[in-house]
Amino acid sequence: MRFVQDIPHARFRIGLYAWNGKYIVKIEAGPYEQTYKISEMDLTDPEAVPTLLDEPFLNRVEQRFLDMDTDWQATGDRNDAF
Template structure:
């Protein structure tokens, strides 16, 4: 697999890959990633073709997916490692 290019974005790293004629695009944040396998479709054979696909609405859906992934991760952490409840004030007798 080799990187054929990047798509500029202020908060995401977007990489375009080629492997045996198949193209994929990967979106990354500091903690999560999503990869879309685009196959051997000629429309996506170049970075320019993939840029047409990766438009504002798609990026918004990807960001929504990252928010959901983060929420899922936090919920799993809370279930796996619950924190004991700590009283905010001392008991006064």
């Protein structure tokens, strides 16, 4: 996987990578990560990726991170893991 660029953001760590004919957007928050794969044929210019990460999209990403945390805590509680 080849690193292309960091995409600055106040709440998340966002990295853009290229691998196997795809651009990969990795969004991280704490221990959680979301990955989005975009075919290089669908996106000819990787510089366009930051415009795709608009506020409505990132608000849903944030909600998904909150849901991931809720699910992780719930399974920990059910299984006396932490």
